[in-house]
Amino acid sequence: MEHYKVISEMDGTLQCYYICETETLEMVLEPSRYLMHKTMSNKSPNTVRRNAYSLAAYLEYLRIENKTADQVTAMEYEEQSSHFVNFLHWLKDGNHREIEEHKIPNNGTCNAYLKDVFRFYLFMEMQGKYESLKVLYYDSFTTLNSAGAKRRLRYRAFKGYLKEEERKVRAAEQNEILTLLKACTNCRDQLLILLAAETGYRIGEILGIDYTKDIDFKNHTIRIYFRDDNENGARAKNAEYRRAKVSKETFEFLMYYLAEYRKLLQSQQLLFINIAGDDAGKALDVDAVYSMFRRMEHKTGIKVTPHMLRRYFAVMRRKAGWRLEMISEALGHKHLETTIKYLNIVDDELLEASDAYYAKHSALYNVQQLL
Known part of the structure; x- marks a missing residue:
């Protein structure tokens, strides 16, 4: 941002974000208060961070348009709609990025930025x-909730979002996983790949595993539990709790890893740590994991991401006959x-399933008797 900068600071265990003007270094109060509200509402640091950059981009757009946020609320519907549609296209052109970072964002990213801006407006309205x-409301009515209090319900009206491209993320394949495991230079990276493939956990969930509390050594299960004070910022999405069972072989490998890095692990409680350099013994973070996968890609020519391993888990469970509901719960x-x-x-696939169904149940309705 040229005129607005996102600042991040730690307040105890909380990672806080606010926006300031680059020239005066003064905090932009209303957006910064909103970001603090999001932080105190226990939203993940990554979510609050994206909100911060969304609002900083919007403030820059308002500056260019010579408008203020409250002036936008006074616009008529058509003018408001044009304002936000033009903001989307301004984002799509990459104007919200620094010159050296100039990349064309996808439509989904642009829409996510605008939705963050809309949430800010809704917060300010509630305040x-x-x-x-x-542009958000074209009709409303008042009803009573279960406690008998009046509640105003509104219909959403904004229709100007960019058409989002379908995400084309494939699942990793077993032979690719085997190649990556052989290419790893340490058992930590091997264990991380194995757990991602066998649990279906998100990478943030895996990095938040507490080896002193979350591992059931008797039943070979690993749980994820919501915590917002992990030193690496890792946390379970949606504040949820889940358990996953791993194979006997992988659990034995987990025991080998714990023994191999016993001394380093003793300095903290998270399962995955840095094993070399000045940060040895400190909790591994997401950036380090993605750096590892990029190194693996350069070394093997195989592009695999943690998300692709998560999809691999889903595909393999479906092939094994798991019900969709069970896979959904596991993920x-x-x-x-x-x-x-x-x-x-x-x-x-749906047509093939229908063919198989009607092959077994071809006379459900006695249609022949109707001819």
Whole structure:
């Protein structure tokens, strides 16, 4: 950002974000208060960070347009709609990035930025600071909730989002995983790949595993539990709790890892740590994991990410006959539709399933008697 800068500071165990003007270094109060609200609401640091950059981009756009956020609320519907559509296209052109970082963002990223901005406006409305945005509401009615209190329900109206491209993320393949495991130079990286493939956990969830509390040594299960004070910022998504069982061989390898790095692990409680350099013994963070996968790609020519290993887990469980609901629960998905996308269940597969069904149940309705 040229005129607005996102600042991050630690307040005890909380990672806090705020926005300041680069020339005066003065804090931009309303957006910064909103970011603190998000932090205190226990949103993940990554979510708050994205909100911060979304708002910093929007402030820059407002400066260019010579407008203020409260002035936008006073616009008529059509003018407001054009304002936010133009903001989306401004983002799409990459104007919100520094010159050396100039990349064209995808439509989903642009839409996510605008949704963050809309949430800020809604927060300011609830605080009594701003009027309602007309592009968000075109009708409303008042009803009573279960306690008998009046509640105002509104219909969402903004239709100007960019059409999002479908994410084309494939699942990792078993032969690729085997190649990566052989290419690793230490058992920590091997264990991380194995756990990602056998649990289906997100990388942030894996990095938040506490080896003193989350491992059931009798039943060979590993749990993820929401914590917001991990030194590496790792935490379970949606504040959820899940357990996953790993194979006997992988659990034995986990025991080998714990013995191999026993001295380094004793300095803290998280399972995955840095094993060399000045940070040896400190908790491994997400950036270090992705750096490792990039090194593996350079070494083997195989591109695999933690997310691809998560999809591998889903695909393999489906091939093994797991029900979709069970796979969805294992992955921690809120909606079954998300699991279906993970598994790439396409029209051809649905048609094949229908053919198999009607082959067994071809006379459900006695249609022949109707002819």
